[in-house]
Amino acid sequence: MSSSELLQFVVSGLQNGAVYALVALGFTLVYASTGIINFAQGEFFMLGGVLAVAGVRFGLPLPLAVVASVLVSAGIGVALERFALRPRRDSGGLVLIIITIGASMVLKSLARHIFGPNEMALPAFTPGPPVIIGGAAIDPQVLWIWGLTFVVVVALTLVYAKTKLGRAMRACSLSHDAARLMGVDTAGVVMLSFGLAAALGALGGAVVAPLTQTAFDVGARAGIKGFAAAILGGLGSPVAAVVGGLLLGVLESLSVGFLSSTYKDVISLVVLLAVLFLRPQGLFGRAGKEKV
Amino acid sequence: MNTQFKMVVAVLAALLIAVTGVGCSGSGSGESTGDVAEPYRIGAVVSLTGTYAGLGTPEKNAIEMEMKRLNDAGGVNGRQVEVIFEDDATDPAKAQAAVARLIEQEDVIAIIGATGTGQTMALRDDIDRAAIPQVSMAGGSVITAEFDELVFQTPWPNRTVVPFTLRQLKERGLTNVAVISDTGGYGKDGHDIIVAQAAAAGVKIIADETFNPGDTDMMAQLTKIKSASPDVVLMWNAGKEAAIVAKNLKQLGMDVPLVGSPGNGRREFIEGAADAAEGFQFAAGKILVPEAYGVDTPAYDVATAFISDYTKAYDVAPDIFAGHAYDAFLVVTDALSRIEGDATPAALRDAIEQTSGLVGIGGTFTYGPQDHNGLTEADLVFYRVEGNEWVLAK
């Protein structure tokens, strides 16, 4: 195996991994503020791509269509939290999780009613030939994926670490009661985290659509991969989610390269299970967080 | 007696009434036969939701359109034709429940469907027990390879298309073949036939990669294929992943030809792959370029009429799946028109088997006691994508 081939596997893995990371970030944000897994997260990935295509078909310029799709998705995320989850905030995690499952069924099915069952294409953000680095080909769209993921992670990390809002979010992830006593608007933080998670998922869906096309049914797979990446990272910080995503992507790609393309998903899931059994809290999760 | 006990009783009583009601209506519908004005009732099991929604929807559209056209023109033998659709949600168990309903409650004389191979196979026990003919719109080889005298199919099965495609490769001198296929039913079926027939066709498989339905990136597989330096990449799948393979191939700077399957004869492939679709080649029936039938043939007239009707009705040109459905409906109604006397399911089955020289969209159908595919390699042509359009490859 030549070094350029190896590099190509890594590039391909990092490309998929960055998309997994964006979805995983959404899972992590919602988990941090509410302690639940948002099963509708994958559907926001779907919405991002599908709404961007709809925007372009409606006549919006591409950048505007992408921004609009991310904003609309964020709005739907906020509405989901405000109207379907907040009223039942005290009912425990499982009830909230099933509500998000119900929401994902509705979102997916509505998308099929509105946009039809066929796949749809989105134009490349910046058309052009692939960039060749060290013998590995990188599509300009892949640079967009990496660039936007990087910007998002840096921005989120800064917000988490430096701003009042970030402190409020971290406080909520530790204890809602304590955060409220400290004067944090916990309801606002939760709503914001849902909006942000939806926006990140939608961004992932929109930025990858020029490479992969999109359709009403792409959410489930994105959700599984993002969930796996978030769990691998340990549901902790934004950085953990991104590392989990990139790791999962590279793992799959190297499985194809060195073992078998048929079993690439099995291989990455077995590794995930092994990690979980050895480190039940994920790679970067804190052990012993269980509340007594 | 407490309230909750009363509630349980009430619920059970309600259920009992509902169940009894069904019993009555079930026995009622069974008695309504013998009336000459009664329409012929045909059941259709299609996937309108789930994975194959994109295939089942045009199928239903095509059948509904043709049913209306036929009935407006007076129906068959002076009787109207009524097609009752059931959605199997791309689930074999649901397909089975659907066919049971069509047989039990609708008293149909034939089943069109299903959309997918797995769903088609799931119907077989019920079809056999009810002894009514089935015309499938799915392309899996297993459907007619596991022969059943009641079951017919309209698409070209892979065991017809693959040898044709391999011969095209050989004729073009593309003998070192890299295969990439999906692990779904259609891809795996095609893959296994490619592997089995390669040697006989005089081509050599030098790389063999797969991907899963739903995968969004095949760079890693194609990187491996690239290192094997093939003359041609042969891709077998029917889903949206085909466009990704075409794009990834281009990104890797590979200028070997990409050859696909009839499942790639979809507008969405050209739109999705954009300029990477240029030069893409595949075998399929003649509907994509009706001139291939020969402009002065009946087939040309049938195809152009279908294309223009369908485009008028649904604002989009029909794809090959709409064509398979058109053919299935045509096969059944043509057979009905040839039956003298009572149109029993057994008579209909015999009439379908006697279909000969029936001009449809997929080709000219001639079924026989051993052949329930009806099509041959003569119904296939080789296409090439040029300027975002399909043209005949020479």
Added chain:
Amino acid sequence: MSARYGLDRAIARVAPVLIVALVAAVPLLTDDRYLFKVLTFVGLNVIVVTGLALLFGYAGQISLGHAAFFGIGAYSVGYLTATRALPWLAAVAIGVALASVVGLLLSLPMLRLKGHYLAMATLAFSEILGVFFVEASAITGGNDGLRGIPFPSVGPFKIATPGASYLLVWGVAIIVVVLASNLVRTRPGRALRAVHGTELGAQACGIDTGRLRVQVFTLSAGLAGLAGALYAGVVGFVSPTTFSLEFSVLLVAMVVLGGTGSITGPVVACVALTLLPYIDALVPGLPRDAVAFLQDWEADISGIVMIGVLLFAPGGVAGMLRRSRRAGDAS
């Protein structure tokens, strides 16, 4: 406590007689094979959901992988009876045992996992098995599926009609539900609830919570395997798309909609959600357009029902039943 679980107790006392009478009465009232098929699917789901209700409602564990155990049971019976010509009963026993053993082996390392990590592990297991079902085509028939599975038979008795299949499945389902309702009232059952309540408290009372978790997971896996084993015989066709994550998720939804700490609630929710797409089996004379509309919008309706029930009745079906009981007591 007695108010909360009294419901199950009361129902356990009166319902079996009524339900057995009703189940037995259906074949006398109708010979509609479609209705039998639909009710058979309902019965199969009831068996899986009962196991999941024990797992969730009483042990507080989540599984997104039970479709895979269902698949193990189905493929075992399919392969052993169709290809190996084993007697049906033996094949069912092997299928259930295999699902239980796999459940046991999976639950041992999973003891260390909690909450969402556990959910991910079961999901991963289910996805891995999904690939196995497709790739091990010598056993499973791959994507084409496994066909020609003989009808269930015990000695000279063959269960070959949809009516008989329906009685078989519902007979098993009723036994499973009754045993589960009894189980939760015994000492292990109380221990189960303790695990869900506070694990430390349960441990303080001398209950080996780890062992209990393994036992209940194995039991629920075995029940899913049992449902799958029955499925293979009565449907006669097994293919990989049936055992999807979507199916696992729907099963979980049924349990939560039913309400925790109850067997009756999840079973009622299971019956309702399974019947939804087949509503035309129960409401005769429904216009065809209405049926087509319902099928087209099934996912939307299920989703909205799920959200609606949990929004307005977070205790699920069990909560509703309890409330109406309390209202009745007050009057």
